[in-house]
Amino acid sequence: MRTATRVSGAPKAWDGAQVRKWLASRLEAARLDQVVADKQGYSAQDDYDKAAAEEWVCAALRIAASKDDQAALADRLKDLLGQEDYPVSGIYDDRRFERYVRANLRKLARMTKTGEGFENTLRFQ
Known part of the structure; x- marks a missing residue:
């Protein structure tokens, strides 16, 4: 029996519970x-x-992720990216902190758009 496969490029079905689990695991890992x-001291400040x-x-997105709404999370990400x-x-x-915040927000925006990547809850990614 043949199973249906997802067309590449098509967004994956949104799983709000998986997103919340991913955010919680990344929060703990961070x-x-x-x-x-x-x-480690001075050498590990970065x-x-x-x-x-x-x-x-992750903490800033927890409330938006609790709504089980992909669009709400995407809007929250857009708002955060727009902050100065x-x-x-x-x-x-x-400056380094803000650069890393923006990099994380862009990564999550891509993940939210495609719905992929939230299944990886390992500590080291």
Whole structure:
């Protein structure tokens, strides 16, 4: 028996529960990465800022993701990308942090558009 395959380029069906699970796992991984980077000291400040940016993005998207609406999440991502700054304390370099926030937001915008990538909940991606 032949199974239907998805046409490449066509968006995957939206799974709000999977998106929430992915955000929660990335939030936890980012927090763990910050602890590790903090223990390593000065040489890992970049890693700390990168993990802090991922934590900030995941936390900022949790409410929009709870609505099980792909369009609402996409709108929230667009709003966040339109912001000029991302206020947070405890980071080492504001410009580097903001660059990582924007990179994470663009990655999530692509994932939200296609609906793919949320199945990978491994800590290291």
